[in-house]
Amino acid sequence: MAQIILDTLIGHFKSGEIIDTGSQHGNEWARVRRDAWLAVATFLRDDPATAMNMMSDLTAVDRFGHEPRFDVVMHLYSIDKKHRVRLYGGVPEEDPTIESVVSLWPAVNWFEREAFDLYGVRFKGHPDLRRILMYPEFVGHPLRKDYPKEKRQPLIRRQMGKAD
């Protein structure tokens, strides 16, 4: 169904930017090398065969125990061709950065902020990378698998004994 996207990608990127492709449960996906993230996304948006003009979703997955630890997952959709693709960008824990695609689709601004807030992945070139769901003084990145759910956060409880 969306095999044409994968074929176009493999045909265009010849120096190993596309690490792997596949199709599962009707979803076509491609694993992209981290430094080619913006280049591949730009190509997918501008090439007339793929024409992925809408960014559906961007999030991250914590593959705890695997290398690289985080996968930035982006779902792209083409309004005209009605096909979708999922892109994976592997991001290691020591250097959790990847390029921001906010220059291609303005919609991705808050999605990248959320991935930063909940996973700690930094997006290079993002105009306003700050927390979106958590309050600014929050410590840590909650959706990581090693985030201690039971531990208390600072600032969530009034100080006892102090006058209001």
Next chain:
Amino acid sequence: MDQSIAPTSRRVVLGVSEPTDDALDAPDLPTEPMPLNMGPSHPAMHGTVRMVLDVEGEKITSADVQIGYLHRCFEKESESATWTQVFPYTDRLNYVSPMLNNVGYAIAVEKLLGIDKQIPERAQFIRVLVGEMSRVTDHLTCLGAGAMELGAFTVFLYMLKAREWFYELLEEVSGARLTHSYMRIGGVCDDLTEDFVPRLTDILKRTRVVLEDVSKLLDRNRIFRDRMDGIAIITREDAIAWGLTGPVGRSAGLAYDVRKDHPYLVYDRFDFDVPIGSVGDNFDRYACRVEEIKQSMRILEQAMEQLPGGPVVVKDPRITLPPKSETYNSIEAMIAHFKIIMDGIHVPPGEIYSFTEGGNGELGFYLVSDGTGRPWKCRVRPPCLPAVQIMMKLLPGLFLADVVPTFGMMNMIGGECDR
């Protein structure tokens, strides 16, 4: 009055050489930008959202929309719940159209399991029926609340009266007005009530009368039109670039409806239209939603006509709980019941992005399974998040009073935006 002070001070303040009557209107009074905080607890904000606005007089110069005040850790909690235990969490996402969230999640898990073609037909029709009822309640709430904020309190009461009829019927079917948890993986939890079809037919007739009344009150109402026409226009290119789907995207001219473009369940058997707007202003968003209610009612009537008999859940012992008569009388069924509840349904490892048409647009569920009975990741793609995001671009240049109808017509549901 001390004559020596008054003329001089007025001269300095007003900047005119002699105090005249016109000067009392203060045309040269200096203004400076003022930060104004709307929310998070504000009567005109649907759900908890905070807008930090910079205003010059009444004109907004910049807007910072801050969400996250209703973040209840849906994803984190889903990671420690079994696949079926996530259903109550999905209810609380878009809490005015909960059946649509339930349906979206159930379809996603069924695709991962590979049983999405084996869901019994009656279950699919029931899903369409209750899903479209939820869509109607979503739009009725949005329009009623939006009209109330502009002063049309009667419209609010009429629409909520209509909404209550739907909620009553959904309560009979599922047991709760809002937090239905009616879907199960493989079908629905229980069959419809016996008088569902005649009740729903009667409700649809009465709702059409309500929509007529509301239309007479609002459609050519000078105040309503002046406050909604031409405000916060979104172009089709903007809608695509900013990821807008659903009524907001369609009112901007973007012809994308998941039910038509990628039909799921039995939507391809029904004859219905999808309203597309031309201008993309607030009034178009209002008109699109009214028309969508009417189209949903068409789908409901056709679905009731074509409703087949049969089972309401797929008969697979690894997925469905055995019927209670067997559970209490045979040890095999009791063990199967125990395993499914305690371990969860074992979904084979894999990932899927499954999308349906929620009340606000493309509701996507991105599920990652590691083979156990609990999700590794259960992500919701919220359809109203792009709509709230584009507010940061739309608000500068509008007046402060325009924030209210603009935000109302975006239909930001706090539960869905913040999850």
